[in-house]
Amino acid sequence: MIRLALVEDDTLYRSQLREYIDKYSAASGEKFTVTEFSDGDEIALGYKAVYDIILMDIEMKFMDGMMAAEEIRKKDTEVI
Numbered sequence: 001m002i003r004l005a006l007v008e009d010d011t012l013y014r015s016q017l018r019e020y021i022d023k024y025s026a027a028s029g030e031k032f033t034v035t036e037f038s039d040g041d042e043i044a045l046g047y048k049a050v051y052d053i054i055l056m057d058i059e060m061k062f063m064d065g066m067m068a069a070e071e072i073r074k075k076d077t078e079v080i
Contacts, residue, residue, distance in 0.1 A: 002030060007037040007056040007065065014038070017055065040068030049076035 004021065008014040014036060025032050037043045040056065040063035054072065058065040072079065 002032050003050055003052045004032050004034050005037060005043055005051045005054040005056075006034055007040060007043050007054060007060075007068065009038050009057060009060040011038075013057075039063060040065055044068040044071035047072050047075050049079065051076075051079050053080045 006014060006017055006021075008017060018034060018036070021032055021034060024030070035051075039060045043054070043056075044063060044067070054069075056065040056068060060068075063071075
């Protein structure tokens with residue numbers, strides 16, 4: 001089971017990415033647990049190293065993806 005975080009402030013794009021992940025899962029047989037976040041601050045503040053992969057938007061309202069990634073890297077050097 002791959003633990004994936006999806007960080008995207010646009011609900012349409014987030015939904016589309018979720019569909020792609022679900023289609024890939026069905027085609028490949030690989031199972032995903034997906035947690036969705038609508039801004040970088042939601043994942044970065046109080047981050048716990050529980051994800052294997054993070055798909056993150058760069059431009060977001062409160063905390064952009066680059067700043068969120070910097071905060072996450074301080075706590076988790078293994079996540080992709």
